[in-house]
Structure formats: C-alpha cells, structure tokens
Amino acid sequence: MQGENILETRNLTKEFKGFIAVKDVNLQVRRGSIHALIGPNGAGKTTVFNLLTKFLIPSGGQILFNGNDITRVKPADIARRGLVRSFQISAVFPHLTCLENVRVALQKRLRGDSFDFWRSETTLRALDGQADDLLDQVNLAAYRDIPAVELPYGRKRALEIATTLALEPELMLLDEPMAGMGHEDIDHTAALIRKVSADRTILMVEHNLSVVSDLSDKITVLRRGEILAEGPYAVVSKDPQVMEAYMGTGHA
C-alpha cells in the first residue's frame, strides 16, 4: 500500500568540515501535492536537494521514498525509482532541436544512465511520437525543430520540464524554476507547473514568494539548516519568526 507521503526525511543532516548546513530536517512531502522549500540565502535548500538526489552523502539521518529507505541508494538509481530533479538550463543540449532534446531524455529512460547517441535512425524515429506528445504538453509543438539555443528564455525552461517529464517522474524536484524570468514567463511557467502537477508530486525550491503562495499546498521554511516553520502559505507568511528571517532579504 502506498503511504500518504511520497517522500520523508528523518533527521537529515549534512555537515561540511564542522559547519552544519542541514540539521535534523524532517520533511514530509504529501503524495500529489506541490510542496515548496523556501528560506533566506544560505538556509540549506540546495543542500537538501543535493542530499535527496544523492549529489551529496548525508552526515546523518534517513531519506524514504515511497516508504523505502533510499539513503544509501546510488544517484543513478534515484531517477529510475521516479525521483527526478529538473536541472537548470544547462541540462538542455543547446545545438539539438527541441524534439532531439526530448528524444535523448526518452532514450535515457529506456536505456538507463548511459546516453547512447549512436542508435539507428529507425530506433530514434520510433520515439518521435512520444517526444511530440511531451512537446505538446509543455506548449512547445511550434518550436519542435528549432535548436534549443534559439529558444526564448521561458521556453527553454519549458523544454527542460519536458526532458524531465520524459523520465516519468513520480516526484519532480524543481530547482528555482522562475530564476531569471520576467513576469510573462513566470505566469506561463507557473501555469505549466500547475498543469504537470496534475498526476505527480512536485517539490520546489523557489525564491519568488508570490509564485510560492500561488502554487504550493505546503511550504517548509528553512533557516540556518533547520526547519523554522511549515504549513500553507497563509499560516507560514504570518509566522513572526518567518517574517523576521525574511526581513531585509529583499524577498519579504
């Protein structure tokens, strides 16, 4: 039976040479929700993401995904289990077209971690239908044959989301999806995140609090590596400790 929480951390801790960047973090991410991880600069958000995806080895604590302890699972196995992090723009190959980028991601899912560029044209063509569906989902059908490098900024982010969706994530980790975007791109990307959240769980680190308030079912606020507050936006935004943590950060 699948539990209510798709992801849990228990006393997750990361120490860098005596400096504790993440301390006893107990996260509970509810299946099907949009969950935001926020906090002032240096709060430990990126470190938590790096721990969840095994970029970093925890100094202590446990990570449970779908009830299974994945604390010692190798990074390459994490995506196969359904936990996929959407990287920032660099994950997209600039000189491949949108279709080719999504096709590479589909190949990655089918063939494991080894990118295998030397498949026959026939094998690759067989993935075109699926790739087109994914491009359609993120409203990139019209950009299908355009190299990624030529896409406007917001569309690149949509392509990145399509390549993540190709891996069929059950839990999608989004790393500052609105970083560097103007208003219009933010609106489109927020709508896209809401759309793709329909049949999966999303955990995102995001500095734009208006987006966070708009999209999130639950928010966890980190400060100096520890959970300061948790709950829906209406609750955490009124928390005096949260207000204090954000004072003077420009994100208030």
Ligand SMILES: Nc1ncnc2c1ncn2[C@@H]1O[C@H](COP(=O)(O)OP(=O)(O)OP(=O)(O)O)[C@@H](O)[C@H]1O
């Ligand atoms: N590899 C490392 N070695 C030493 N200290 C590190 C390392 N990675 C992160 N830290 C420290 O851990 C703390 C948390 O950093 P982290 O990047 O996780 O914060 P963040 O909440 O993501 O911040 P931001 O919003 O600025 O991205 C910071 O003080 C940072 O300097």
